[in-house]
Amino acid sequence: MTKVISRRAICFSTAVLTLAAAIPNFAGTAYAAGETIKLGLVAPMSGPNARYGSFSMRGAQLAVKEINDAGGVDGRKIELVSGDSQGTPVEGVSATRRLIDSDKVDFIIGDVSSSVTLAMQPVAEDAGILLLNAASSNPKITYGAGVGGYKWTFRNYPTDENRALIVAKYAAEQRGFTKFSVLSVDSDYGRSAIEFTKKYLPQYKGQILTEDYYKEGEVDFRSVLAKIRDSGAQAIILYGLADTTPIIARQMTEVGLAGKVPVIGNGEFNTPSTIKAAPRALEGAVEAAAWLPAWDAPKSKAFVDKFTAANKEGPNNHAYVHWETVHLLAQAIKEAGSPDREKVREALSKIKYDSAVGEVTFDDHNQARLPMILLQIEGGKPSIKGAFTAEIQYPAK
């Protein structure tokens, strides 16, 4: 038995199909109720920064689950799509393009590395996709955002400028250090933190005796640590990667710096496994972080408990900031009344969001006003010395 398909039938069905395919385009950005909201997450899921990506992903996943379990944002579920930046700008840009072009995401959160975020900004801008950064600290990201240029970039994370200032101030005033050695990661994060440290150190009569930057993945610090030991520095300014901190700390013990010269800066000095790797080297370490698990606020404690229950290990800073940022975005979508990108952007610039470290508002450079938390390792545990917010002085254009 054969079925004859007439030419007319083909013409007709083609016309119908074309029309059907065209309808979503006619509809444009008018979202149907109940449709999912696609949220892209660009993070280093492999490579030397994979630890950050893994925590970021799990933080974001937890927030998405919480939102969806509570019925979504005005009835719309959030779908999380992951893009691997490998911590390098080239891969970060490809991942961003893939999320925009093939996954058709509505919003992007990313990346952790400042170098990658800086490269993603123009891509998001061209596509008119909201890029909400949750974990990069280089000040240039928001120097160039909002009234500074990129309309679609927002950052919900404090900057290196704030961080460098409070670390330098604490080291000088509370610890009485004047001679420093620099050992930071060779990236936009490590270098900008030192740039701003140099801006503020003279105010506290501090001087830098040696200055070295390590490549991501470096494992041998004995030579440079011996040089620092012989230079007579009182503290090592370390803006590094969390995974490298235990290596540096162990080798500090090896060359005889442990217990004599503390590290100050940032690089997850307060993580229990890091302290366990070299307790003597990290005693007295000073760190400025956006958040830490020991932060004493009910919302923060509840997050730590929930994350630990779901993952069999405690969260880090990146898990927290991504969890919080997904909730922030959800609130912005809710206040906008629809996932329309223009409206969400408007809502975000006016938002008053109640985060675990205080109320979040954005300035005219789309930069969140957020505190840095200062802590010191005492008796093998982080002891919080306070939270400091600084209004950013943008360079005159």
Next chain:
Amino acid sequence: MFSTLAEQIINGIVTGSVYAIVAVGMTMIFGVLRAINFAHGEYYMLGTFGAWFAIDYLELSYEASIVVGILATIVIAYVVGRLVMQRMVGAPAEAGVLATLGIALILQNTVILVFGGGYKFFSGGYIEPVSVLGFTLAQQRMLILVVCLLVFIGLELMVTYSRMGKSMRAVSQNIECCEVVGIDVPQVVLRTFILGAALAALSGVLTAPVNVNVYGGMGELITFKTLPIIIMGGLGNVRGTFFAAMLLGIAESLVATYIGLQFRDTVGFVTLILTLMWRPYGLFSTEARF
């Protein structure tokens, strides 16, 4: 001043020992196969992962984990050797490059798929510092130094006196003649390959306690560091590799101290370029071998 210099040279020798154990395997494989094994760093990674697995999952001691790491690598190297390396005898150079690069990708990504891309914390080893001649070193580094010397003495003796060493040298000189006099070339290739991979694994397991982190991509950096060493040492030359590794280790250490840590990784490539320009047959041989 003098003690700083002496200390940095010792640091360089320790670093060089790690490179030397990895590089010597790579250079021997080159000797018999005439192919650079771009997957060599992956066996370093596999050894370390095996040991980490033994400590974290099987709760074995560090000493036992060394054995587990090396045995696991030998099994994988046997499979790769049978399936891939033996077919490369007499194959054109491009075949070797493609095959070994492919193996590197497969091994690396399999490990990432199975264990995840994140860094693992290696908890075994002897990391307590000891004082030697006024310098402090972790015990583990002393161990690396001693093992490196033993490995090279053993290899010298093997290459010079044992039947396997002699057949390895024969294969590296002339494959056709070996076949004529009854040397089983594929067998020699397989054995050399397994020996080289096992040495890379040994180096990985010994270094893990001081490098702390274990992750899927860790072999890549090692491959790139060993490449200049085997070329400087004269491809296929065991003794040359030892001295080239020490030279690179010391040079890196001095650059990190007196110029800056960020320039450390350039040392290997600069020396590679210089060697290729002026002594493409290596620093320690008087003439080109082929």
